[in-house]
Amino acid sequence: FGASLGVAELTVALHYAFDTPRDQIVWDTGHQAYIHKILTGRNEQLPTIRTQGGLAPFCRRDESEYDAFGAGHAATSISAAWGMAVGRDLTQQDFSVVAVIGDGAMGCGLAYEALNNAGHTDRDFVVVLNDNDMSIAPAVGAMNKYLTSMITNPAYNKVRGLVKEVLHRTPGGYGDRMEEVAGRLEESVKHLLTPGLIFEELGFRYVGPVDGHDVEALAETLSRVRKMKGPILVHALTQKGKGFSRAENDPYTWHASGPFDKTTGSGIKKPGGLPRYQKAFGKGLVQLAETDPLIVAITAAMPDGTSTDMFDEGFPDRFFDVGIAEGHGVTFAAGLAT
Incomplete structure (x- = not known):
C-alpha cells in the first residue's frame, strides 16, 4: 500500500519517458x-487483487x-532486466530495458551480484533506484541538481564523446594519458558532490539523487537517460505513503495494511474466526524461548x-533481522547451530 503511493509520480514519468x-x-x-497496473488498463479490476x-x-x-x-521475491529485477538486455542485443533488437528496485531490496546480495555483472559492459541498460527511506544518501542541494542536469544533457554527452575521441587520437601516446587524467578529474568532481560512488565503481553512470515526486523533472531526466549509452543508474528519492498522511507518518504499519475505514483510518476486523497462523507461531516461539x-x-x-x-520485544538480544537476505539468514542460522 505505502510503497505504491510512493512511486505514483515515478510510475507516470517512466511510462511517459519510455515507449512501453x-x-x-x-x-x-x-x-x-x-x-x-492502474496506468496500463487494469484500474477497474484493481479491487479483485488477491481474489480467485x-x-x-x-x-x-x-x-x-x-x-x-x-516475480515474487525481492531483488530479482536487476538480474532479470540485465538478462533481457543481453537477449535483446543477441537478437539484434532495439528497445530499452529498465529495472525498478527499492532501497530495501538493494540490501540483498543478488542485487549487487547483478550490478557487478552488468556494470562493466557497454550494453544499454537502466536501473532506477526507488529510495523511499533516504537511507543511502541525502540530496546535496543545488550543485547536485545542476550536475544531474549536466550529466543527462545530450549536448554534454556528445561533447564528452568528441573530446575522448580527439584525445585518443593524439599521437605519441600522450592522448591516452590526457584522456585518463580528464576522466579522473570528471570522476573526482562527481564523487565529491554526488553520493553515487559505489555505483560508479561498479561501472554504472550515476544520475541523481532526483526528487521522486517531481513528475516533470523525473520525466525530463528519464527521457534524457533513455538516449544515453551504457549502464545507467537513476537514484530517485521518494516518500513511502506519499499523499496519505497516516501512511507518511507510519510507513511501517501501512506498508501492507489490511482493510481500513477510509475516514478514520482504523482497521476493519472480520468478526469471529481463528487467529492468524503467524500470530500463533509468534506466541508459541516466545513461550519456547522463555524456557x-x-x-x-x-x-x-x-x-x-x-x-x-x-520475540524481539521479549528477547531483543536473541532476535536477528538480517534484511532481505534469505541466503545469508539460513547460512547464519547454520553457523549459530554449529
Missing part, C-alpha cells in the same frame, strides 16, 4: 507496481503485455509479517 510495452520495465517484487480469478498482487506476463517479467535460552529468532526484513516482532 515495447520498452520493457521490470518492477521488483510487484509491491511498487499497483500504480503501474482477479488480478495478481505482483506483475504477471500472462496478465498484461505491460508486465515484462513476473530455552538457546532459542533465537531470525527474520529476513519481515518481523511483523512473521510475528517475530513479539
